Amino acid sequence: MAISAAAVANRWTQRRRRAQELREAWPFSAEVLGFYGALLDAQEAAWSQARMDVPAPADVISYTRVRVLPAIFEATVRSGPSKLVQSLLERYEVADFESIAKAWLDGNELLPVERYIARAAVSPVLEALGTAAGALGSGPRGGRHCPSCGGRPQLSYFAASSEELLTPQRYLECERCATSWPYTRMTCAACGESRSMQLAVFTEEGVAQAGRGARVVRRQPAAADLGSEAAAPEPGSARFAHMRIDGCRSCSTYVLTVDLGGNGRAVPVVDELAALPLDLYAKEQGLRKITPNLMGF
Amino acid sequence: MTNHWRDIKNADLILINGANPAEAHPIGFQWFMRAKLDPQRGPGNGGGAKIIHADPRFSRTSAVSDLYLRIRTGTDVAYFGGLINYVLQHDLHHAEYVKHYTNAPLLINKDFNFKDGLFSGYDAATRFYNVTSWGYDLDGSGSPKRDDSLQNPRCVFQLIKKHYERYTPEMVSAITGIPQADFLKVAEMVGEMGRADKVMTIVYAVGLTHHTTGGQLIRSGAVLQLLLGNIGRPGGGMNAERGHANIQGNTDNALSWEILPGYLKTPAPGQKNIDDYVRHSASKKLGEFSWNFFGTNYKKFTVSLLKSWYGNAATKQNDFAFDYLPKIAENASWLTIFDRAMKGQMEGLMLEGMTATSIGPDVSQILEGLSKLKWLVVLDAFPTTSSEFWHAPGMDPAAVQTEVFLLPATHWIEKDGAFTNSGRWVQWKDQVLPPQGEARHDHWIFADLFQRLKLLYQQHGGKFPDPLMHLTMDYANPLRPELDELAQEMNGKDLKSGKRLATFVKLQDDGSTAAGNWLYTGMYPEKGNLAKRRDGVQDIAKNDPTGMGFFPNWAWSWPLNRRVMYNRASADLEGRPWDPKRAGIKWTGEKWVGDVPDYPSKMNPKDPKAWAPFIMNGEGVARLFSNSMSDGPIPEHYEPMESPVKNPLHPDVSSSPVAFLYDKHAGRPDRFGTPDEYPIVATTYRLTEHEHYLTQQVRKLVELQPEPFVELPEGLAQEKGLQTGDMVRVRSKRGKIEVRALVSKRLGPLHVAGKNVWQVGIPIHWGFVGVAAEMYPEKAQHWLVNALTPFVGDANSRTPEFKAFLVQVEKV
Amino acid sequence: MATVSRRDFLKLTAIGAGAIGVSELGFDMAHAYEVRQQLRIAGATESHSICPYCAVGCSLIAYTRKNADGSTALLQIEGDPDSPVNEGRLCPKGATAMELANSNRRVEQPKYRAPGASDWQTVSWDFVLDKVAQHIKDSRDRTFVTKDHDGKVVNRCDGIAFAGGAAFSNEEGYFASKVLRSLGLVYLEQQARV
Known part of the structure; x- marks a missing residue:
């Protein structure tokens, strides 16, 4: 089914809008989002161009080097944090790009700066190619891997609900091509663990856990009668009311989950980038993210 | 259900009788709406389905139906019978299916007849049928004689056709109150469903079962479905909705007097050994093409059950401890229990998550029964109208000598284990919370009681202690068996290797296997508990490969993970699906694919010796005519025991001639009302916000539906000078309730047998215990609807006639 | 580099x-x-459950948290979106299943009412289990029929009845079925009939 260009273009507008909103609401992520906002312009341009050019899968890396990399590089140098800029300028050579990009697509271990540049440049092209990007990588598809390109899940989100008593599907979103696909609700997105006791969900206290579907009713003190609405803080009072950490004790990984039912303005990829305190908390718990995001968190 | 909830989306036509799924099963109802509305499912795939709702009361189900029929309660046999007549008179049945997959061609005993409302074999003195004449006409080899042209007047097809000739549209209308024109519209739509590329489902609930003719009400729908070739097919079947989370599962486990786990019959006095028992209980193979799977394996299932229960004490030498099984001579169902209690023959009663006082019927008789017990044990998470009966409003506690125990039980979220839904899907749940307070799991209470009893018998002796002493308790902690251990025991194992079995086909009758419930063998094989599987709609393409909604790796379904029962009948004689777009199973040339086949997976259907499709029946085919019912081999309309009119078909045999009359047998005064005293037909119903009597303990739901009421049609309200909100008294011969009036257009006048009849409807959920009762303690004394209902049940199942009785209504 | x-x-x-x-x-x-x-962060566990009300069999997700005092709090119940039965939906009853699970209306201790007494007494488990076991034994021994009038072996207990089981798990029902039949009970009933 063809998705209209307008609908897809809207993604970039949404990302830009959300980055701006969160920059103001979440000052702790202002630096990250400021840079991300600047990068978005270069990425959107690359995406638009790639949609017209439609490079063959085999040519994606060389195409990216020639048509996309310069603008991404420039935006990074102009707006990126000094350590990143310095690393790029000192250690990075354009000639290395193709091997780095290939290593990234193959899922090999990379330096943070390498991972950054490969991802920042190649992903808009993959996103533009859509399912055609699937011909690129090898490896398994579906389940815990992107059904299109085989990438790992960057994040998880719960779709917004169209009905009050409906809990919608959980989706995973690809680190590489931004494809999202439905995934089993209570199962680790890294190793497939499904035993409840091995799966931990962390949320900011006072926040409704995935606040759609049934209304939140808290356990009452024994003296109080039941059934009255919760004395819990309003969902709005928590910063991360619509987010949670989905951790797995079996493989020690986590993924951030964004609940679109809890916040209709959220854009998963942006909120995930900006929720730095949740990442810090997860790391304290001994968990590592299934795959670091664009900004290295 | 023969099928399952999601399968309803595969139907072209949905008949709903005695049910209100939009309000009583709202989430199940999404599949009805998808059948009707889902644009992704074009004609022939299930989309564009039509819904026909026949019910005494216009409900939210009616509001989204294509046709609503106001029907008099308890007259659905006439409705289905009229449809059967229409189909047969217009030659609209599925000819190939009827000829090969049903007993239509088989000839019936020459002595069989039906005259003036009575089948042959009736004995008026005992109100019983001798069913000998309802058997087949057998040839020398013991096979039923047959006429494949279906022309022989003694063949089932002709007998059925003749039987229903009387069910003309005029007659249907006179009995049911459905206008002829409406009935004919339905008949036309139903008539199309005999085509191979069409399929219809019938969905029902307690509006069909709660009648003295309940069994036959359902059978009449089943006969229609068989004539249309709709049993065994996706989108077809006879589907009971069921109202309690695990009512299906614990029917399977035989918390029911007439069966042992897995629907094996309880043994009867005089059955001396297992072979004798099997001879009396198992169906017999009739004809060379019948596999008679159930009958053939009956002994294996029985022996495996006894090995499971009595372990090493069940040996070949002692006939696998067959003597340990109690033998029951007479009906031992709900009504019988309270009948015996009233007679002082019942000393003790244990009620577990069921409250007799509210359930009834005829609450004053139930209360009398409870008061005559020596002791009553209520195991429940909440106080109930039974645990509190001795100080109910109007009762004098000092006069009640019953000793009462209220044992706090855990409820569903405090323990794991499986629930089996009405579509036979066995779904495992986790223990989410620890027990509240001192509450204990029901099975731990039983385990503890059992050990104490065993000790008492060891110390003091007593009657026949052998079964107690030898009952297996092979659990890590016999006082606290884990449900996981019990699930494994139900599944069963090979006793030599100790390995759990993957299929009941492996069970043996030599004592080398054990299985606590053969129907659940395969749920917990060596690879693990399949009821925990969760491959659902998160990946439909992968998890529902046929697209028919089977989801084979979501939980587990009995038998053997089969999602549509009798699915061999979804394909023609050569194994091709009747409708390729809605295949149940199909023959590839090498094997059957699709759903788990109800047939040997590699049996070539073209093999001249291939089994007939309905492998569980002795005949190998489905029964349009059956000698297994006690009130007739062909469903016939009988009036409810309390009816405003005489049966238009045979006024002299108006109501069921074989329904068991408890009061009469016990010498108690007659408790049936007559239409001159009680001219109004009453039925009971359920509300979305409540479930039975339990939700009286849930404040939020009581807030949504706080007070009981009687729903009255406008015309009747006018006659009585009643308005919504008025307090009214509803009386039957047995008791009364006092509740508010709700005057509505949802009920209306009926013209029946030349007479105008009013129907009223009363929701059942209130009593003298719970949030609402605490709010209105003065009023709650007269809130038990079953104070009105009659102490009489279906001729077969003894299910009480909760759904049709006579009342009078007056302003308080 | x-x-x-x-x-x-x-x-x-x-x-x-x-x-x-x-x-x-x-x-x-x-x-x-x-x-x-x-940030105050709390860890929760998600568990699978099934709705306790009708027989549609809607899958539920239940969220719980272990409190510092060792107790477990049920935070929320919602529909499981993966279920082919309910696809994440719940009706008003299922959506308030929370309240049934977290109720202060529960019976929390065994209770006993003596014959003719006008009040409940709160008693211990040992008290009720001993007394009920003795009642079952006495009633069983008084009403047990080894052979019927025709001399046929029947081995049944005519004076005790049991009814229940539509609300608990299969395995509990199976266990009840097994234990009660070992006592010779034949008056066994379930919600299915009524």
Whole structure:
């Protein structure tokens, strides 16, 4: 089914809008989002161009080097944090790009700066190619891997609900091509663990856990009668009311989950980038993210 | 259900009788709406389905139906019978299916007849049928004689056709109150469903079962479905909705007097050994093409059950401890229990998550029964109208000598284990919370009681202690068996290797296997508990490969993970699906694919010796005519025991001639009302916000539906000078309730047998215990609807006639 | 990338990441750390359940949290979106299943009412179990029929009845079925009939 260009273009507008909103609401992520906002312009341009050019899968890396990399590089140098800029300028050579990009697509271990540049440049092209990007990588598809390109899940989100008593599907979103696909609700997105006791969900206290579907009713003190609405803080009072950490004790990984039912303005990829305190908390718990995001968190 | 909830989306036509799924099963109802509305499912795939709702009361189900029929309660046999007549008179049945997959061609005993409302074999003195004449006409080899042209007047097809000739549209209308024109519209739509590329489902609930003719009400729908070739097919079947989370599962486990786990019959006095028992209980193979799977394996299932229960004490030498099984001579169902209690023959009663006082019927008789017990044990998470009966409003506690125990039980979220839904899907749940307070799991209470009893018998002796002493308790902690251990025991194992079995086909009758419930063998094989599987709609393409909604790796379904029962009948004689777009199973040339086949997976259907499709029946085919019912081999309309009119078909045999009359047998005064005293037909119903009597303990739901009421049609309200909100008294011969009036257009006048009849409807959920009762303690004394209902049940199942009785209504 | 070998650098970054208040790519983490310190985070567990009401069999997700005092709090119940039966939907009853699970209307201790008494007494489990066991034995021994009038072996208990089971798990029902039949009970009934 063809998705209209307008609908897809809207993604970039949404990302830009959300980055701006969160920059103001979440000052702790202002630096990250400021840079991300600047990068978005270069990425959107690359995406638009790639949609017209439609490079063959085999040519994606060389195409990216020639048509996309310069603008991404420039935006990074102009707006990126000094350590990143310095690393790029000192250690990075354009000639290395193709091997780095290939290593990234193959899922090999990379330096943070390498991972950054490969991802920042190649992903808009993959996103533009859509399912055609699937011909690129090898490896398994579906389940815990992107059904299109085989990438790992960057994040998880719960779709917004169209009905009050409906809990919608959980989706995973690809680190590489931004494809999202439905995934089993209570199962680790890294190793497939499904035993409840091995799966931990962390949320900011006072926040409704995935606040759609049934209304939140808290356990009452024994003296109080039941059934009255919760004395819990309003969902709005928590910063991360619509987010949670989905951790797995079996493989020690986590993924951030964004609940679109809890916040209709959220854009998963942006909120995930900006929720730095949740990442810090997860790391304290001994968990590592299934795959670091664009900004290295 | 023969099928399952999601399968309803595969139907072209949905008949709903005695049910209100939009309000009583709202989430199940999404599949009805998808059948009707889902644009992704074009004609022939299930989309564009039509819904026909026949019910005494216009409900939210009616509001989204294509046709609503106001029907008099308890007259659905006439409705289905009229449809059967229409189909047969217009030659609209599925000819190939009827000829090969049903007993239509088989000839019936020459002595069989039906005259003036009575089948042959009736004995008026005992109100019983001798069913000998309802058997087949057998040839020398013991096979039923047959006429494949279906022309022989003694063949089932002709007998059925003749039987229903009387069910003309005029007659249907006179009995049911459905206008002829409406009935004919339905008949036309139903008539199309005999085509191979069409399929219809019938969905029902307690509006069909709660009648003295309940069994036959359902059978009449089943006969229609068989004539249309709709049993065994996706989108077809006879589907009971069921109202309690695990009512299906614990029917399977035989918390029911007439069966042992897995629907094996309880043994009867005089059955001396297992072979004798099997001879009396198992169906017999009739004809060379019948596999008679159930009958053939009956002994294996029985022996495996006894090995499971009595372990090493069940040996070949002692006939696998067959003597340990109690033998029951007479009906031992709900009504019988309270009948015996009233007679002082019942000393003790244990009620577990069921409250007799509210359930009834005829609450004053139930209360009398409870008061005559020596002791009553209520195991429940909440106080109930039974645990509190001795100080109910109007009762004098000092006069009640019953000793009462209220044992706090855990409820569903405090323990794991499986629930089996009405579509036979066995779904495992986790223990989410620890027990509240001192509450204990029901099975731990039983385990503890059992050990104490065993000790008492060891110390003091007593009657026949052998079964107690030898009952297996092979659990890590016999006082606290884990449900996981019990699930494994139900599944069963090979006793030599100790390995759990993957299929009941492996069970043996030599004592080398054990299985606590053969129907659940395969749920917990060596690879693990399949009821925990969760491959659902998160990946439909992968998890529902046929697209028919089977989801084979979501939980587990009995038998053997089969999602549509009798699915061999979804394909023609050569194994091709009747409708390729809605295949149940199909023959590839090498094997059957699709759903788990109800047939040997590699049996070539073209093999001249291939089994007939309905492998569980002795005949190998489905029964349009059956000698297994006690009130007739062909469903016939009988009036409810309390009816405003005489049966238009045979006024002299108006109501069921074989329904068991408890009061009469016990010498108690007659408790049936007559239409001159009680001219109004009453039925009971359920509300979305409540479930039975339990939700009286849930404040939020009581807030949504706080007070009981009687729903009255406008015309009747006018006659009585009643308005919504008025307090009214509803009386039957047995008791009364006092509740508010709700005057509505949802009920209306009926013209029946030349007479105008009013129907009223009363929701059942209130009593003298719970949030609402605490709010209105003065009023709650007269809130038990079953104070009105009659102490009489279906001729077969003894299910009480909760759904049709006579009342009078007056302003308080 | 000349001065440090690739492998060494990977090691270095792995050790040093996040330790110096600056992220891998050089973002200042000070403010984020500050916010992290203020956050109150709670761990919850998600479990699978099935709705306790009708027989549609809707799958539920239940969220619980272990409290500091060792108790478990049920935070929320919602529909499981993966279920082919309910696809995440719940009706008003299922949506308030929370309240049934977290009720202060529960019976929390065994209760006993003596014949003719006008009140309940709260009693111990040992008290009720001993008394009920004795009642079952006495009633069973009084009403047990080994052979009927025709001399046929029947081995049944005519004076005790049991009814229930539509609300508990299969395995509990199976266990009840097994134990009760070993006592010779034949008056066994379930909600299915009524």
